[in-house]
Amino acid sequence: xxxxxxxxxxxxxxxxxxxxxxxxxxxxxxxxxxxxxxxxxxxxxxxxxxxxxxxxxxxxxxxxxxxxxxxxxxxxxxxxxxxxxxxxxxxxxxxxxxxxxxxxxxxxxxxxxxxxxxxxxxxxxxxxxxxxxxxxxxxxxxxxxxxxxxxxxxxxxxxxxxxxxxxxxxxxxxxxxxxxxxxxxxxxxxxxxxxxxxxxxxxxxxxxxxxxxxxxxxxxxxxxxxxxxxxxxxxxxxxxxxxxxxxxxxxxxxxxxxxxxxxxxxxxxxxxxxxxxxxxxxxxxxxxxxxxxxxxxxxxxxxxxxxxxxxxxxxxxxxxxxxxxxxxxxxxxxxxxxxxxxxxxxxxxxxxxxxxxxxxxxxxxxxxxxxxxxxxxxxxxxxxxxxxxxxxxxxxxxxxxxxxxxxxxxxxxxxxxxxxxxxxxxxxxxxxxxxxxxx
Numbered sequence: 001x002x003x004x005x006x007x008x009x010x011x012x013x014x015x016x017x018x019x020x021x022x023x024x025x026x027x028x029x030x031x032x033x034x035x036x037x038x039x040x041x042x043x044x045x046x047x048x049x050x051x052x053x054x055x056x057x058x059x060x061x062x063x064x065x066x067x068x069x070x071x072x073x074x075x076x077x078x079x080x081x082x083x084x085x086x087x088x089x090x091x092x093x094x095x096x097x098x099x100x101x102x103x104x105x106x107x108x109x110x111x112x113x114x115x116x117x118x119x120x121x122x123x124x125x126x127x128x129x130x131x132x133x134x135x136x137x138x139x140x141x142x143x144x145x146x147x148x149x150x151x152x153x154x155x156x157x158x159x160x161x162x163x164x165x166x167x168x169x170x171x172x173x174x175x176x177x178x179x180x181x182x183x184x185x186x187x188x189x190x191x192x193x194x195x196x197x198x199x200x201x202x203x204x205x206x207x208x209x210x211x212x213x214x215x216x217x218x219x220x221x222x223x224x225x226x227x228x229x230x231x232x233x234x235x236x237x238x239x240x241x242x243x244x245x246x247x248x249x250x251x252x253x254x255x256x257x258x259x260x261x262x263x264x265x266x267x268x269x270x271x272x273x274x275x276x277x278x279x280x281x282x283x284x285x286x287x288x289x290x291x292x293x294x295x296x297x298x299x300x301x302x303x304x305x306x307x308x309x310x311x312x313x314x315x316x317x318x319x320x321x322x323x324x325x326x327x328x329x330x331x332x333x334x335x336x337x338x339x340x341x342x343x344x345x346x347x348x349x350x351x352x353x354x355x356x357x358x359x360x361x362x363x364x365x366x367x368x369x370x371x372x373x374x375x376x377x378x379x380x381x382x383x384x385x386x387x388x389x390x391x392x393x394x395x396x397x398x399x400x401x402x403x404x405x406x407x408x409x410x411x412x413x414x415x416x417x418x419x420x421x422x423x424x425x426x427x428x429x430x431x432x433x434x435x436x437x438x439x
Contacts, residue, residue, distance in 0.1 A: 014057070026129055032057070034125045039066065043105060051080035054102065067102035134165050134199045141190050145213040148203065150184045160186060165199050173204035175273055176237040187271055189213060206236035211277075214268045215242070221256040228253075230282040233337040237275055239330055241293060241338045245282040254279050280338065290314070290343055293335035297324035300348060300414075301397060310341040315395075321347050348416065352395040376400025382433050385426075392416055404430040 017035065021028040040053040043066050052069040070083040072095050088095045095101060148160035148167055156171040158180060169188055180186065189210040192202035204210065211232050221227040222244075230243040244253040257279045258265045265277060278296065283289040290312050291302040297320045305313040314332075316324045324345045325332055336343045346354075377400055379390045396415045398404050404412070404426060412423035 020126065025133065026126070030129070031126070034129075038125065039064070047105065049080060053105075066105045068105060070101050070103065072097050072099045072101060131195075131199050135193055135195055138165070138190065138193050138199070138201050142193070143189060143191075143209050143213075145187060145189050145210060145217070146203070148186050148188065150180050150182050150186060152182065158186070160188075160203065162201055165201060167201040167203045169203045169205060173202075173206050175205050175275070178205065178237075178273060187214075206234065208232040208234050208240075211240060211242065211268070211272075214271055215257060218264045218267045219257050219259070221246075221251060221253075226251055227256050231338055233334050234275075235330060235334065237273070239276045239278070239326075239334060240272075241278045241280055241295075241334045243280045243282040243289070243293070243338055254281055278334075286339065286341065287312070290335065290339045290341060293338045294324055294331065294343070294345075297331065299324070302343075303397070305344065312339075312341050312343045314343050314345045315348050315351050316345060318347055318349065321345065348395065352391055352416075355394045356391050376402040377434070379404070382429055384429070389417075392418075401430050401433055405434055 017028055017031045020026070021031055036055040036057070039055045043053045043055075044050065047068075049068065054067050054069050056065045056067075058065070070081055072085055072088045073082045074085055074097055076082045076084050083101060085095075085097055088099070088101055092101070146162065146167075148162055150158055151161045151166065152159045154168075158169040158174070160167045160169065167188075167190075169186070173188075173191075186205070187210075188203035188205050189207050190201055191204045191207055191209075194200040194202060211234065212229055215229065216223045219227065222229065226248055227244055227246050230245055232240065232242045234240040242257070244257055246253040246256070256264075265279070269275065269277060280289075280292045280295060283292065287302045287304065291299040291314070294302075294314060294316075297316060299314050299316055299320075301315040303313050303315075305311045314324065323331070326334075332343055332345050379385055379393060379398070379401055380387070382401060392415055393399075393404065398407065398412075398415070407427065409420065409423045409427055412418055412427060413420050415423070418426070
């Protein structure tokens with residue numbers, strides 16, 4: 001009898017499985033089990049039998065055997081999966097209740113339809129396995145910065161080539177005014193993995209983590225942990241503020257991040273298409289930290305206005321006011337986000353007027369300031385100090401004789417309208433006044 005040419009050789013199948021396992025990086029045993037399951041499923045459909053089927057592939061004989069499997073029972077309830085003990089004993093005298101009996105099927109009857117069905121199932125399962133492997137691989141790479149190539153554009157999003165799969169950079173995750181062409185290289189951070197259908201990796205150019213990774217790549221001190229990034233806030237494409245501090249006293253965190261002649265930060269700026277970056281020194285003292293965060297503007301004084309509401313007050317000169325606020329309020333808005341407190345910016349002149357009003361009148365009003373005795377000795381108790389002078393001192397934070405006496409000449413010289421000599425005389429007067437009070 002001639003050999004049935006429709007029966008696939010197990011040796012050919014094993015060779016194909018070996019090649020498939022190598023190309024798809026899948027364990028051969030996993031593919032073998034998938035193939036057996038696929039053929040068993042095809043046999044069930046072909047024979048229109050809901051029972052259990054078992055497939056055996058032999059390397060030695062080069063054959064594939066398909067059998068229906070039934071369990072030996074005393075009394076049959078489901079003929080598709082059970083056979084009575086009496087019937088089983090007629091076929092094999094050694095069987096007992098609970099044994100599994102195999103009933104070989106004629107493979108030639110399955111024909112090409114069943115073979116194609118098995119092929120489709122195995123292809124589908126291999127694809128599912130591939131998707132699972134890709135998902136697991138990229139799931140472990142969340143927050144990683146990768147270099148990808150622009151493949152095409154879809155409804156405002158950029159589809160990029162990531163080797164084993166595709167990635168997408170959606171419009172909201174792109175920097176404003178960025179334009180790319182097919183084939184361009186992009187550096188982005190992996191933010192999410194979509195598992196619906198084919199695995200798709202979500203990437204971002206706007207996520208703050210991209211800035212962190214770029215600094216790690218360009219600044220060795222950040223990479224090795226000598227310089228730590230405490231916080232980052234971004235308005236992508238326009239401006240970012242990054243708070244840094246050093247774990248070593250002899251390492252300047254800002255200098256390390258900026259580099260010689262700005263070499264390190266220029267590399268980051270180039271990657272972000274010119275987005276401005278303010279590198280801020282982090283400090284535990286909230287007032288000092290907030291004053292630093294207002295860079296590039298210079299703050300005369302930063303004070304806590306309301307600790308419970310986390311509100312700070314920044315006093316700046318007339319010349320620095322616009323810079324402190326920034327375009328459309330951007331600078332103070334980013335500074336507030338960086339420190340986690342609301343920062344109110346006020347001009348020094350406006351603050352003086354506010355203090356005048358709190359004291360009970362305008363510049364020409366000689367009314368005594370409204371103050372709590374526990375705050376110290378009123379400045380007005382010293383002879384020769386007028387209301388205008390007292391207002392200027394109060395605007396700079398000197399609200400009592402004691403606060404003046406504890407200051408230095410240089411500090412008092414910073415008060416608007418005071419020179420070195422005026423500050424020296426006032427300091428001497430405050431100290432003499434307190435000495436007289438003590439006596």
